[in-house]
Every structure is written in C-alpha cells, then in structure tokens.
Amino acid sequence: MVASFRSLGLSALSLVASLSPSAAQLSTFTTPLTPNGLSFSINGVYYYSSPFASGKVAVPATSLLAVPSIFGCFKPVAVVNKGYITKAEIPNLLSNFTAIDDVFQPAFAQAIFLAGPGAGTCKDKNGLPYEVKGKGYEGSPCTYIALEDSEIPSGPYVLEVSSGSLYPVYRLYEDYAASFMASLIPNPDGTFQTMSAQIPGAASLTIGVPSRLYFTKTAKKPLAGVRLGVKDIYRLAGVKGSNGNRAWYNLYPAANYTAPAIQNLIDAGAQIVGLQKTSQFANGESATQDWVDFHSPFNPRGDGYQDPSSSSSGAGASIAAYEWLDIAIGSDTGGSLRGPAGSQGLHSNRPSHGLVSLDNVMPLSPTLDTPGFLVRDPKLLDVASAALYGKNYKSMADVAVKYPKNIRTIGFPANTSTSASSVILNKFLSDLTAFVGGASEAVTLASAWAAAPPAGAQNATLSAFLNTTYAVLITKEQIPLVREPFYRDYAAANDGRRPFVNPVPLKRWAYGDSLPSTELASAQQNKTIFMDWFNKEFAPPALDDAQCSETLILYPQWTGDQNPRNWYSSGPGVPFGFSSSRISVFAEVPDHVFPIGQVTAKSAISDHDEVFPVTVSVMAAKGCDGLLTRLAIDLVEKGIVLQPKTGTSSVDGGKILMRRAEMMGF
Numbered sequence: 001m002v003a004s005f006r007s008l009g010l011s012a013l014s015l016v017a018s019l020s021p022s023a024a025q026l027s028t029f030t031t032p033l034t035p036n037g038l039s040f041s042i043n044g045v046y047y048y049s050s051p052f053a054s055g056k057v058a059v060p061a062t063s064l065l066a067v068p069s070i071f072g073c074f075k076p077v078a079v080v081n082k083g084y085i086t087k088a089e090i091p092n093l094l095s096n097f098t099a100i101d102d103v104f105q106p107a108f109a110q111a112i113f114l115a116g117p118g119a120g121t122c123k124d125k126n127g128l129p130y131e132v133k134g135k136g137y138e139g140s141p142c143t144y145i146a147l148e149d150s151e152i153p154s155g156p157y158v159l160e161v162s163s164g165s166l167y168p169v170y171r172l173y174e175d176y177a178a179s180f181m182a183s184l185i186p187n188p189d190g191t192f193q194t195m196s197a198q199i200p201g202a203a204s205l206t207i208g209v210p211s212r213l214y215f216t217k218t219a220k221k222p223l224a225g226v227r228l229g230v231k232d233i234y235r236l237a238g239v240k241g242s243n244g245n246r247a248w249y250n251l252y253p254a255a256n257y258t259a260p261a262i263q264n265l266i267d268a269g270a271q272i273v274g275l276q277k278t279s280q281f282a283n284g285e286s287a288t289q290d291w292v293d294f295h296s297p298f299n300p301r302g303d304g305y306q307d308p309s310s311s312s313s314g315a316g317a318s319i320a321a322y323e324w325l326d327i328a329i330g331s332d333t334g335g336s337l338r339g340p341a342g343s344q345g346l347h348s349n350r351p352s353h354g355l356v357s358l359d360n361v362m363p364l365s366p367t368l369d370t371p372g373f374l375v376r377d378p379k380l381l382d383v384a385s386a387a388l389y390g391k392n393y394k395s396m397a398d399v400a401v402k403y404p405k406n407i408r409t410i411g412f413p414a415n416t417s418t419s420a421s422s423v424i425l426n427k428f429l430s431d432l433t434a435f436v437g438g439a440s441e442a443v444t445l446a447s448a449w450a451a452a453p454p455a456g457a458q459n460a461t462l463s464a465f466l467n468t469t470y471a472v473l474i475t476k477e478q479i480p481l482v483r484e485p486f487y488r489d490y491a492a493a494n495d496g497r498r499p500f501v502n503p504v505p506l507k508r509w510a511y512g513d514s515l516p517s518t519e520l521a522s523a524q525q526n527k528t529i530f531m532d533w534f535n536k537e538f539a540p541p542a543l544d545d546a547q548c549s550e551t552l553i554l555y556p557q558w559t560g561d562q563n564p565r566n567w568y569s570s571g572p573g574v575p576f577g578f579s580s581s582r583i584s585v586f587a588e589v590p591d592h593v594f595p596i597g598q599v600t601a602k603s604a605i606s607d608h609d610e611v612f613p614v615t616v617s618v619m620a621a622k623g624c625d626g627l628l629t630r631l632a633i634d635l636v637e638k639g640i641v642l643q644p645k646t647g648t649s650s651v652d653g654g655k656i657l658m659r660r661a662e663m664m665g666f
C-alpha cells in the first residue's frame, strides 16, 4: 500500500496528538512493556541481572566513563556496605567477597560504591561526591563513589547509568543433571517469574543464583541467602506446576498462592532458584522406562548413569551435583526422600508425620505424606527444619543432649561379612555404639510380631498384615484427590478426552480402582495397629527431654548397589510387600539418612572401577527429629558420618564423569 505524503503526515500528526500524556493513556502504553532482566557475561562467566532494582545511587555523569557498559547504559559495579571500612581495607575485602561468593568477581570492582561512615571520605566539603582514582583490586583502576542509599547490601550489581538504579546480579549455571523443571527469580510482590536467560547446554535449563553477599543471616532470617530447590509438587505463587505431568502443566493456571510450607522457608530468608523434577504424581518411577513425559534427572555419582531414584529425583541429583545449590525440599510418602539420598549419598530427613501443613501441595497419601530435605550439611538441615516445621521441631543443636544407649538394628549384615558395604555398615554401628556409650542388638520385626501379635492383627503375619496397606493408601487417597478432578477438568477442556499419564501411576490407580472402597479404612486401621505396636515396643519416647527417644533404630539404606538407568526392569508394578523402609511410613517416626561411605566396583557402564554410596537409615521416637539431626551433626564432627561432597564421589568430590575433559582439538 502506498500512501500519499500528505495523508502520512496527517495521520502521524493525529497519532502524536493521541499520545499526549493523560495518565490513563500513558498507562495503556507503558503497562505491556515488561523487562525480564538482562543477561551478559564477564570473563566467560555468565550473569543475569534481575529487572527489580535494589535501590538507586546518584552518579556523577562523567565519573564512570572508564567502566565498560552493556548496551551503552548498564555497567557492572560493586557496592561495599560494611560500615566502618577504610579504602585501604577494600582490596582485602574484595578478595573476601571472591572467596565466599561464586557470583562476585574482580571485574565488578571497576566502580565501587561505598556506603556507611567510610563513604564520608568520598564527599567533598560541600557534601558532594567526588571521585578517587587509585589502585584498586588486583591493580585495576577503580572509581569510588559514595552510596547514598545505605539499605543496599554489598555485592555485585548492574548500574543503569541514566537512572542510577542498581540491579542485583545472578550467576548462571547449566542444569546438566537435568534436575530442574523451571528456573525462577522472585518478584517484589512475593510471586515468582521464569528467569529469562539461557546459557549453552545440551537440552538443559539455565539456573540463576543470587550473590551470597546480598544476604545476612539474622535470628529472624536464619536461612538468609540459602539457595533452595523446590520439588514440583509444591505450588508457588505465579508459577505453573506440573506434578511431573505435561497435560497437568498445560491445563492449569499458575498457582495464586505459595504453599505455606514453602512460605515458611521464604520467610526465613531462603532464596528459591527453581522448581525441581518429580517422578509423575510423586509415584516411584525408574529412569529407564517409566519417565515418559519428562526425562529422569542424572545421578552424578559413580559412572553418572545410575538411577537417581524417585520421587524427589531432581532434589537428590542437584544436591549431589551442584556446589552452588545449598538445599532442596522434596517429600517422602514411601521413600521419595530416602531413595534419592541413598543412591546419591546425601543427608535427608523423612520427618515425623504431620509437622507442617501440606496445603497447596499435591498429595499422594495425606495419611503418609511428609515434607523433608536433601542436603549435604546437617547443620543446615537443622536450621531449615526449624524454619519449615516451626514449633513442631525441637532443635537440639545447641542444647545438652543425652543420646539413647539402646541401639537396635534391623536387617544389618553379619559382622563377619567381608563385603565392602557390610564392613562400612558394621564399622558405623560400632562407632555409633561407642559414641553413645551404649550397646546394640539385632531385632527381627516379623518374629517379634509373631511372638506377640497386637490385638486386632488377627494372627496375621506381619508381611501379610501390611502387604497391601501402602498400595491401598496411596491409590485410594490419590485417586479422589488428584486423578478425579484432573480427569474431569481435562475432559471439560478437551472435548471429553483423557490426559496422558505415565505407566506407573496408571498401573497403581488401576489397582486402587479394582478394590472396594472399604479397603481404605482397612489400610488405615492396619497402619494404625502397626504404628501403635512399633512405637510401644521399639521406639518409645524417653521421659528425659534431653534424650527424647529410648532407642535408635537402624537399617541399611543403600549398600552401593548398581542400578544403572539403562536396565529395563519388569515393567510398572504396584508396591506390595513390607520392608524396613516402610516402618517410618506407617509408624510416623523420623527416619534420617546418613551417608557413611562408598564402595568401589567395576561399572557396567564405564567398564572401569567407580564409586557408589553407602548410607544408613536412623530412626527414633516420633517427634525426635531434632535428636537425629543433632546426631548427624555430631557424627560428622567425629568423622563417623560424611558431610558429602558434590561430584563423582560423595567422599572425595571430583568432576562428574560426563563433565570431564573436553576432547582436545574440537
């Protein structure tokens, strides 16, 4: 279409007229333009800066000419907000920044904004800022400028020169373990948005972590700056969830409020960096054949191709792989925290049941569901547990503790066994026994039960009594709470169609459908009878608060077995049967995983010796969660339990197999 000059001129004039700024018109034009942050790299390190300013500075127009800029208007700068600090101390302080923070690097120190009394040295007698050019960090020329907004914390920033706004900086990492579902940054209103940057990687997300320098731990914010991954069954305000199912993700809108359990962690200062993968609807799935909708995360240990276990799969893989991530919250119904902790050699806590609301969290079985953590440092587990469970968690980290002297083992290998994992487990047992100054005794639940079955058990053997209890609870409870509304909503939105669901949840739900509704009450009754019996006979509370539990009960959690992700098993099944890992599930007692070593064995994947973790489960009376965390802290200190490293080996760290040397010449 060709328009005459005259008509063009006229329409342009009328457009200008319509743009003259009445407030309503202005907002019509300005609202849809939403900045989603800025990405850049310095010295080969990738960064992102949030679109939300931390504050403003007054910048003399000419003072930062020497500092390089992005798009001509954004400059990397540093804030030093440390109270009484002299300029002479700054180089030392900046080296400290680099040492404690993976985000800061010297390139941010080409312009430094000084806050607090020390900044007075940067003002002239009229109170105006002046420049000091001097020898800065590692000899680079620096510009020091007084920071007027003393609320802005120290750290790296991106300065928008035109406005003086300082934007916080995130370092970007590749999620090569495929452990995340979404990369998130917080919005000022308490909701979250997708982090908008992407760095090189093979079908992997990019995760941004904020500078550690922005945060100061206080009594009210004991998790300040702690970087947290959240299992994709906890709803976050402004974020679409999936429960590991594509159809679910696409069907439902973003959550309108954050699950209170997660809000507790946010209120304590935790920094959510993303949602993490769950096996579908938190049912146990194996990596090879069951993860149809999404790909299972990669376990970094050993040959890099071991099943990461499930359902808190992303939580476990990420905490074992990434030094830059501090903690992940998952959940455990029948082993969904303990499995990933075992196969990746991490600390984890299946807590006592019922410590915190699971509102706005996808249920598997409310009777059995528990929220807990995967973590490398048990001291952080204690602080995070106190934040998550509130008054229902009694931290024993700083109190006089009397450990139970009565240790019971279930299913431990004979002390004569020479297998590498048996030696590790029995060494742990004798070290623990010596540490508490007690004695250990091997017990067999089935024979204790058979010798004096509880009333109500109708003389059934333990394995018959509890054979279907778990399978009934997870199906009969999840079907009405999750499947029914999902199928109904999906059909309504899709002309009567049924959504795709992975084989495992389908198989399990079909089992639930095959049973009469009376089975649910039967399962709940059997669960309660077992709980009352076990807690009375094996895990009674101690009268003394400093001891909390009469006993510690141990069972082998992971014995370094290989479970490669390329092995096909016998197809999806229903989880029948009873084993040690079901004890805490039914008895509601805390069950913590302690990493205690690793075995070396020839890998079928790499055709080479590799290392695989060994872990033990430790249980105590219901409500003694704090006792188990304190025990882990003390045993790490004594060298009896590992504080696992990230990488190939939980003991030695080491570059993850698939991340080792790039080939020469490519």
Ligand SMILES: *[C@@H]1O[C@H](CO)[C@@H](O)[C@H](O)[C@H]1NC(C)=O
Pocket (backbone or CB within 6 Å): 089, 090, 092, 093, 096
């Ligand atoms: C840097 O860290 C060291 C060791 O923690 C500390 O002694 C020193 O005071 C710190 N320097 C500054 C300038 O903060």
Ligand SMILES: *[C@@H]1O[C@H](CO)[C@@H](O)[C@H](O)[C@H]1NC(C)=O
Pocket (backbone or CB within 6 Å): 256, 257
């Ligand atoms: C969130 O949305 C649900 C469903 O529309 C509604 O019932 C609930 O009241 C909302 N909650 C909040 C906190 O806005």
Ligand SMILES: *[C@@H]1O[C@H](CO)[C@@H](O)[C@H](O)[C@H]1NC(C)=O
Pocket (backbone or CB within 6 Å): 415, 426, 427, 429, 430
């Ligand atoms: C296993 O046997 C060794 C050697 O007799 C002993 O020192 C150790 O305490 C035993 N460990 C356990 C757990 O009984």
Ligand SMILES: *[C@@H]1O[C@H](CO)[C@@H](O)[C@H](O)[C@H]1NC(C)=O
Pocket (backbone or CB within 6 Å): 458, 459
């Ligand atoms: C359980 O076994 C005992 C001993 O054999 C028997 O006396 C009792 O009647 C049985 N109870 C039930 C409910 O079957």
Ligand SMILES: *[C@@H]1O[C@H](CO)[C@@H](O)[C@H](O)[C@H]1NC(C)=O
Pocket (backbone or CB within 6 Å): 463, 464, 467, 468, 576, 577
């Ligand atoms: C457990 O229940 C399943 C399904 O009913 C059955 O096939 C299996 O034989 C039972 N096992 C035991 C030990 O009772």
Ligand SMILES: *[C@@H]1O[C@H](CO)[C@@H](O)[C@H](O)[C@H]1NC(C)=O
Pocket (backbone or CB within 6 Å): 456, 457, 458, 460, 464, 465, 466, 467, 468, 469, 472, 519, 522, 523, 524, 526
């Ligand atoms: C409960 O226990 C009874 C035996 O007393 C057994 O027959 C039944 O199958 C069990 N039901 C469930 C759901 O655990």
